[in-house]
Amino acid sequence: xxxxxxxxxxxxxxxxxxxxxxxxxxxxxxxxxxxxxxxxxxxxxxxxxxxxxxxxxxxxxxxxxxxxxxxxxxxxxxxxxxxxxxxxxxxxxxxxxxxxxxxxxxxxxxxxxxxxxxxxxxxxxxxxxxxxxxxxxxxxxxxxxxxxxxxxxxxxxxxxxxxxxxxxxxxxxxxxxxxxxxxxxxxxxxxxxxxxxxxxxxxxxxxxxxxxxxxxxxxxxxxxxxxxxxxxxxxxxxxxxxxxxxxxxxxxxxxxxxxxxxxxxxxxxxxxxxxxxxxxxxxx
Ligand code: SAM
Numbered sequence: 001x002x003x004x005x006x007x008x009x010x011x012x013x014x015x016x017x018x019x020x021x022x023x024x025x026x027x028x029x030x031x032x033x034x035x036x037x038x039x040x041x042x043x044x045x046x047x048x049x050x051x052x053x054x055x056x057x058x059x060x061x062x063x064x065x066x067x068x069x070x071x072x073x074x075x076x077x078x079x080x081x082x083x084x085x086x087x088x089x090x091x092x093x094x095x096x097x098x099x100x101x102x103x104x105x106x107x108x109x110x111x112x113x114x115x116x117x118x119x120x121x122x123x124x125x126x127x128x129x130x131x132x133x134x135x136x137x138x139x140x141x142x143x144x145x146x147x148x149x150x151x152x153x154x155x156x157x158x159x160x161x162x163x164x165x166x167x168x169x170x171x172x173x174x175x176x177x178x179x180x181x182x183x184x185x186x187x188x189x190x191x192x193x194x195x196x197x198x199x200x201x202x203x204x205x206x207x208x209x210x211x212x213x214x215x216x217x218x219x220x221x222x223x224x225x226x227x228x229x230x231x232x233x234x235x236x237x238x239x240x241x242x243x244x245x246x247x248x249x250x251x252x253x254x255x256x257x258x259x260x261x262x263x264x265x266x267x268x269x270x271x272x273x274x275x276x277x278x279x280x281x282x283x284x
């Protein structure tokens with residue numbers, strides 16, 4: 001008997017991974033949580049039947065969501081992570097000795113509990129003394145903050161269910177307010193390729209652009225996400241991710257990264273024409 005995990009990327013496109021074992025399956029108050037083991041991708045976590053991460057390709061997502069802003073401003077000391085319950089983003093952040101405090105706001109405590117038990121590869125640094133965990137809605141959490149963070153990373157699920165509020169103009173406005181005057185906001189920005197994802201990405205970009213003076217998009221190849229072509233948003237009050245890249249400073253830190261490097265940093269902001277057109281087109 002063969003067991004396959006199948007995810008609907010569109011009504012007409014399915015993506016499947018052959019599974020050897022189901023390691024965990026449960027429901028929190030908010031979502032269904034599953035952890036599988038597969039030969040090709042190792043362990044992987046899905047929420048409500050959508051891929052969050054696999055042991056084999058999570059380095060791409062976590063390198064890009066963390067090292068791009070950190071190489072733009074290596075003086076970042078206080079960071080807020082919204083979502084990110086698997087711990088991968090926090091793990092990469094803790095590699096910077098210069099970071100003094102990391103607040104992580106995850107709406108679903110059960111995700112963290114499951115990841116601590118089944119995904120130590122990403123959850124391993126959640127107990128770093130600089131990390132403080134809050135289990136509440138990130139949308140509400142940022143409303144209470146003002147002029148507090150150098151960097152906010154939105155490592156969320158897609159814009160439906162609990163993640164929906166994290167793609168609204170109100171949320172981006174509150175992030176702006178919660179950031180210090182040289183603050184940076186990075187978010188997972190969906191995929192440009194399939195219609196539904198492309199629409200979410202375009203809408204999010206339009207809203208961020210209304211709030212932040214500098215607003216760019218960069219890309220990475222993530223094999224297990226829909227279409228494999230994934231985007232990240234970089235918004236800031238002062239820093240331009242290319243002009244202000246501190247290439248020599250970042251390289252002198254000598255951090256070993258499997259995906260990110262400063263050449264790729266610059267190149268990742270060069271977007272295909274169809275993506276540029278989508279980002280410039282009116283919100284529908
Ligand atoms: N890398 C992943 C991706 O792009 O598919 C995201 C991984 S991480 C597991 C996403 C987390 O965001 C989930 O654990 C989910 O519970 C959390 N989340 C969703 N909505 C949230 C909200 N409003 N506030 C805080 N966390 C939220």
